[in-house]
Amino acid sequence: MSSGRLTRGSFTIMTLNTFVFGRQVDDGPDKLAKAITACDPDVVxxxxxxxxxxxxxxxxEMLKGQGYKYHVQGDPEIAGARDVGVLSKYPxxxxxxxxxxxxxxSVQIDEESGQKVVxxxxxxxxxxxxxxIAHKGRTIGKPDEQILDEIFQGEAARxxxxxxxxxxxxxxxxxKETAPVIVVGDFNAPSHQDWVDETRKQHFDLVVEWPATKILANAGMTDSFRERHPDPVSRPGNTWSPxxxxxxxxxxxxxxxxxxxGFTLTDSYGWHSGSPKPVTDKDFRKNDWPTDHRTVVSTFQFDSRE
Structure with missing residues (x-):
C-alpha cells in the first residue's frame, strides 16, 4: 500500500454496522443507502x-448517483473478512x-499527486x-476482582x-512518510478511554482497560471521536444501542x-436518524433507522506538504 504526498482538501469516512445488511427492518438496504446519503462520506x-x-x-449500484463507484467485500470463505466491505467515491x-x-x-484520493489513504x-x-459480564456480576454481587477477571478472559479473542x-x-x-491509516469498525467492546474513574456511575462502578482499543492506541493510533470530544462524561458517544x-x-x-x-481531524460524531423503536416494539420493522448501532462519521483535512 503506497505512500503519497498530501494535497489540500477534506476526507470523510463513516463506519456502519448494517445489522445483517438491513434484513431486520422493512426495506433495509434502501434505508442503509439513505443513511449513507445523509452523511455523504467519501468512504464507508x-x-x-x-x-x-x-x-x-x-x-x-443504489448509490451510483451519489458517486460511490468503487466497492470491495470480503471473501465469504475467509473467516476474518467475510462480513466486512468498503464503499468509496475514490478508486x-x-x-x-x-x-x-x-x-x-488503499483508496487513491488524488491521481496527480498519488495521494492515498489506507x-x-x-x-x-x-x-x-x-x-x-459486568452487569451480571454486579447484579449478583460478585467482587470487583472476579468481575474484572471474567471480563478480561472474555476479551482475549478480541x-x-x-x-x-x-x-x-x-x-x-x-x-510521516506513509499514507494516512484509518481503522473503522464494530469492536464489540467499549473503549479504555470511556470506562474511567469519572464514569464509574455509568459503568457498574468499574474502571476497565478494555484491551482492543488500548492495543490500537499503544500502536500509535488515535480514537477520532474521543480526540474531538475528550470528556466521556459530557459526551459518552454511545453507539450501542439505539x-x-x-x-x-x-x-x-x-x-x-x-x-x-498534514492530516488532521476536524470533526467526529455519532448519529442515527429519527427516534427508532426498540427491537421489542411491534413496529420495530418500520423503523427508518435500519440498524441496531449508531454510525460514527469523522472528517479529516489534508494540508499541502513539500
Missing amino acids: GLQELHTAPKATEKLS IVGGPETADAGLGV VWVAHLAYRPYGPY ARQAQDLVGKLGASLGS VNPHDPQDRIDFIFYAAGN
Whole structure:
C-alpha cells in the first residue's frame, strides 16, 4: 500500500454496522443507502454483510448517483473478512488485504499527486460481551476482582484480533512518510478511554482497560471521536444501542487513525436518524433507522506538504 504526498482538501469516512445488511427492518438496504446519503462520506466501512453476497456491489449500484463507484467485500470463505466491505467515491487501488477480523484497502484520493489513504474495516468477535459480564456480576454481587477477571478472559479473542490487525498495519503506523491509516469498525467492546474513574456511575462502578482499543492506541493510533470530544462524561458517544435501550449503553464503534504531519481531524460524531423503536416494539420493522448501532462519521483535512 503506497505512500503519497498530501494535497489540500477534506476526507470523510463513516463506519456502519448494517445489522445483517438491513434484513431486520422493512426495506433495509434502501434505508442503509439513505443513511449513507445523509452523511455523504467519501468512504464507508461496512460490517455484518456475511449473509448478503455482493452487498457492497448492491449498495454501490443504489448509490451510483451519489458517486460511490468503487466497492470491495470480503471473501465469504475467509473467516476474518467475510462480513466486512468498503464503499468509496475514490478508486480502490490496493488490496484487499485480510486480517483475523477485517480487510484493508488503499483508496487513491488524488491521481496527480498519488495521494492515498489506507482504510481497514474491522468487526471483532461479538461474544462474550464484556458489559453483559459486568452487569451480571454486579447484579449478583460478585467482587470487583472476579468481575474484572471474567471480563478480561472474555476479551482475549478480541485482543488477539486487534493485535493481528496492528501487525498487518506494520511499518505504516507512526511514519510521516506513509499514507494516512484509518481503522473503522464494530469492536464489540467499549473503549479504555470511556470506562474511567469519572464514569464509574455509568459503568457498574468499574474502571476497565478494555484491551482492543488500548492495543490500537499503544500502536500509535488515535480514537477520532474521543480526540474531538475528550470528556466521556459530557459526551459518552454511545453507539450501542439505539434500539436496545435496556442494554448497557456503550461506545463500541470506532474510527481510529494514524498519520504524519498534514492530516488532521476536524470533526467526529455519532448519529442515527429519527427516534427508532426498540427491537421489542411491534413496529420495530418500520423503523427508518435500519440498524441496531449508531454510525460514527469523522472528517479529516489534508494540508499541502513539500
